[in-house]
Amino acid sequence: GGFKRKSTNLITGGTGSGKSILALQFLINGINKKEKCLYISFEESKETFYTNAKKMGWDLEKLEKQKKFFYLEYTPKKVQTMIEEGGGIIESLVLQEKISRIIIDSLASFVMLFKDELKKREATLPLFNLLKGWDCTTILTFEGKFKNSESSATRVLEFESDSIIELYFIRAKNERKRYLEVIKMRGTKHSTKLHEFQIASGGIKLSKKPFNGDI
Secondary structure (H helix, E strand, O other): OOOOOOOEEEEEEOOOOOHHHHHHHHHHHHHHOOOEEEEEEOOOOHHHHHHHHHHOOOOHHHHHHOOOEEEEEOOHHHHHHHHHHOOHHHHHHHHHHOEEEEEEEOHHHHHOOOOOHHHHHHHHHHHHHHHHHOOOEEEEEEEOOOOOOOOHHHHHHHHHOOEEEEEEEEEEOOEEEEEEEEEEEOOOOOOOOEEEEEEEOOEEEEOOOOEOOOO
16 A cells, blocks of 8 residues: 655665665655655755656656756755754745655665764754644665664664565575565555565566565
């Protein structure tokens, strides 16, 4: 059934696992339902992002001109300032354009601003509170291994997120394959299986059968 409306969700995984594609696919689906969407990137330039999206069949430049899609190149430091200001420019854009879906890619860049675990925790909680106050359905991506992490910031993400989806891109014999796992999804009876998927034009395509092996 997808993400619950007005929830805050986490997509985590290593490099090349498909986090950004899954997040953007969620926005495209929203646009197809006449919702306005915002993508905030900490790491990728707008030009590169739009070029890569076009290879997937998504013309973001056209959607931006139609004011259906908004893209912000934001530094993690600016996000810290946004939190201190209680929303700032992003909140104004969300409210003015009546945006209902938001992506922040990648939260790991923001967490890395802070050296000790206490400061990471103190910065992460206000961000979640701010996002929940906007009444949007939000996805945060997180680069890196999530399971069994000892980081207090990671534990905050785990507790505050309404859902966690972990993506894997691992070697199986002589090739790499991608898998999706729903770690948590509040208020739903979600799959507990691993699901293999492929990335093709139009985004992520899930295998019809759950994966029954080990990774």
